[in-house]
Amino acid sequence: MIEEEVLKLIKPNEEDKKRLEEIAQQVLDRLKGLDAEVEGSYRKGTWLKGDTDLDIFVFYPKEVGKEYLKEKALNELLTRVRDLNYTIAYAEHPYIIVKIEGVEVDIVPALRLNSGEEAITAADRTPFHTRFITSKLDERGKDEVRLLKRFLKGIGVYGAEIKVKGFSGYVSELLIVYYGSFINVLKEASKWKHPVRVEIVKQKKEFSEPLQIPDPVDPKRNASSAVSLKSLVTFILASRYYLRKPSLDFFFPKDKKYDKIKGDVLILKLKFKNTVVEDILWGQVWRNVEKLRNVITNAGFRLIDINAWGNESEVYIGIQVESKNIGKYYLNIGPMYYQIEHVDKFIQFNENVWVGEDGRLYSIKERKESELEEIARKNLNFKHPFTLEVNWLTNVGDDPWINKFLLKTPPWLK
């Protein structure tokens, strides 16, 4: 059976577990005297083999407030790990990352509350998530979560970060809690039509997102608000086709070579001078992609597809159009003959005006811009400095992202 086969590959063994346990203990020792706890998928027992991060939260009384965490608490925590290889990362508020023997340990200051509903930042909610999930999942349940996570990874929709707009680990866990098993989640998901509501608890607010899972520890919050329609639909279709014909391809897709360039493909390569926080950069990337989608279409190009890939310092935007040669002129549709004022203005401000068979006036207009490269250059807008290379794709080569952009069809779909 496919699922058992997959589980063998993704379930950590005792050795894996012991390694993380020891590293966690090292850090906890350094945090002695503080209210520190291991959280995250390691704590919940739902992490995948090879995943090497640990989340250690340090709690402060509610009364100290949010600002205290950002400065005083952070500095206090820093004194404990200053001799290690550390960096400061920025989410809703800053936290510390230390690397120990290849394991990334996040040390996150948070407020100790009585209920998830009092949460001020996402971090404050985390211990309640940990408690809820561990109370609901037995050993088999944890494995079912692992299968679901690997499935979501394989089809490219795992992760709530802005770059992916997919399913978080917590959402994967909630789905298993509600539907009981990996296969049951897929059976239900294969029938979904958005907006989808999964009410483990009654929602305490109206949500607008395509997938709506009220957070059991704070039901006025949608735990799956990050999931885009595209990610949701990808999961629905993958569920449907997996149930019809299970295959390892869903969990471990292989890159396919594909070098046929259909239409004209422009590749923008953006190199950012400094590394930018991923969510901040990718928020801007997707806004730029949407902006380009609009201006390219409005300029008269027939856009086949536009997409982006890359990391925190290098971003590629692929733009595929039916033809780059749209001509310098376009048909301009004017008013009906009886709209007298509009007709007067149309004649005054246009060249090559004529009366169409439909009684409407028409003219020929010159495009403001007919070069796609120029349109792309002029409309990119980022808050961080970058250099730009713009190239028409001629030789595809081995870049797996470019191959994927050209092929489009995910390996599990066909």
Add this chain to the structure above:
Amino acid sequence: MIEEEVLKLIKPNEEDKKRLEEIAQQVLDRLKGLDAEVEGSYRKGTWLKGDTDLDIFVFYPKEVGKEYLKEKALNELLTRVRDLNYTIAYAEHPYIIVKIEGVEVDIVPALRLNSGEEAITAADRTPFHTRFITSKLDERGKDEVRLLKRFLKGIGVYGAEIKVKGFSGYVSELLIVYYGSFINVLKEASKWKHPVRVEIVKQKKEFSEPLQIPDPVDPKRNASSAVSLKSLVTFILASRYYLRKPSLDFFFPKDKKYDKIKGDVLILKLKFKNTVVEDILWGQVWRNVEKLRNVITNAGFRLIDINAWGNESEVYIGIQVESKNIGKYYLNIGPMYYQIEHVDKFIQFNENVWVGEDGRLYSIKERKESELEEIARKNLNFKHPFTLEVNWLTNVGDDPWINKFLLKTPPWLK
């Protein structure tokens, strides 16, 4: 005043009149013993200087029937003119054309009826038109008709033939009868919005055409049924702009030189092996133009304009597109993910399938045909044999029709 100036140029003098009178008499002498009458604009006194045709009708009793006219009557008439330079022409039924001293005389057999409403063919109605118009127009009225006809000619909408789809002489006369003068016709027309009804008599049927003038001698017939919306609107706009700023350009437009090729222009040159009756040929020409308009647009080209010009043996079709390079592939929009059967088929029959941001499936398809020349070649369809030349316009030259096709704006519009 512009109108008086025009009238000096278009009103026939005594000499012009005498010349036609003598030729008419020559033909009437040959038709002695038959019920022959002069009809048409010469008889009505509304013809323009330089117009050199005469209509002579020969009437037979109603009882002989339509078939008699086509054979027996035609043969009888032929015996009277066989020694002249004659041809047989075909309208609703055949008639004879003889050329005498540069004047074209149409000899038309028709039935003698008691009322226009009994008419079997258009020819039977003619004497009633003649009587109606002559009874309504005085000398000034005839000049007003002449102005209106010249105006309609100048703006390119004079003539009820299929090639023009414009205003017949009779419709011009009816408009003057109803509105009294050239300027009053323009004043009314400048305010028209289609469908336009000009009810000299109450209509006896519902009409569907953009201009509706029930024929006073047969009110169940629309005398202006030939007028297309484009011709009507051209007249409305020309009226509006003439009233604002009268000019000789409306009556006698000068060809303008214009050699700027905007977009890509394909010229089809069709040469017909034999001369074809004009209305029959041009009915086919416009049907072909409409067909091409559709197939070109459906093939993915952005059509700026398509038009035709020529005569009874040579026809040109001009096709102007924004760009001839539309690419070999196009974006194919598929079903929403929840239309399961459609989704299955879409995946089965398409390549490069992906999920869009909107939850819809998309694919890339190859065009059946991406060469405009091929599309034009494959879709032309005439009942008469012809040879075809297809060329992309590169050097414009002096051809006034090509200059007009490129400029589009009539000289009186700007």
